[in-house]
């Protein structure tokens with residue numbers, strides 16, 4: 001009998017993470033919904049799996065390595081194995097570059113980089129010991145082109161996500177573990193509508209060659225492809241999904 005595949009999605013209580021969690025669940029995965037917003041994570045888990053058999057909420061602060069260790073242990077207790085980690089959590093604050101304070105800088109860097117560092121350390125080690133595993137880090141177009149609306153600290157941290165992806169990909173490759181990034185451009189998600197005023201959003205959309213915001217479900221589908229068992233040859237990559245805003 002084939003074992004059901006198991007994934008942890010971080011920052012999965014809303015936005016892109018919730019779309020990723022849903023899509024993996026639809027694809028037959030058991031899904032752990034890790035988020036600092038536990039109530040919302042619980043709501044989504046109940047919606048996906050009312051009896052908790054195939055979706056569980058986990059209180060997870062991605063800046064804390066111990067929280068990743070607890071998440072791993074809770075998933076092993078529930079499902080006996082883990083196959084995939086999606087490091088999706090990200091924080092952004094729109095602040096002009098000259099005005100960013102030390103606190104604002106540290107907060108964004110901590111969430112966006114500690115999450116990937118500790119997630120890859122804890123699950124990378126577990127996957128390496130198991131001889132197989134898949135990690136997908138959600139970076140951003142901002143990490144490639146410097147960003148526009150999202151803030152310099154955000155853009156810098158996402159550049160770091162792409163670099164950490166390469167470091168862990170190289171380190172873990174011989175142990176059966178792949179590590180890849182996806183860099184989305186602006187998507188049709190709550191955070192975009194909340195943080196960009198409507199008139200500015202129109203200008204953003206007009207600047208996208210395909211003329212539309214991105215779809216979170218499609219990013220999720222790309223993550224599912226990178227998470228597949230037969231995806232062993234995709235490693236250390238960054239898949240650009242940005243409507244043609246940035247070509248290389």
Ligand SMILES: NC(=O)c1ccc[n+]([C@@H]2O[C@H](COP(=O)([O-])OP(=O)(O)OC[C@H]3O[C@@H](n4cnc5c(N)ncnc54)[C@H](O)[C@@H]3O)[C@@H](O)[C@H]2O)c1
Nearest residue numbers: 011013014015016036037061062088089090140186187191
């Ligand atoms: N929205 C976009 O257009 C866009 C574009 C490119 C990249 N991204 C990236 O996609 C990812 C998801 O973005 P989103 O738009 O869904 O964001 P969002 O702000 O809507 O959701 C982020 C989630 O992360 C959780 N979170 C915040 N801090 C946390 C912490 N310390 N520990 C655990 N969870 C925490 C929040 O509670 C929330 O559920 C991020 O990495 C973001 O940078 C988004």
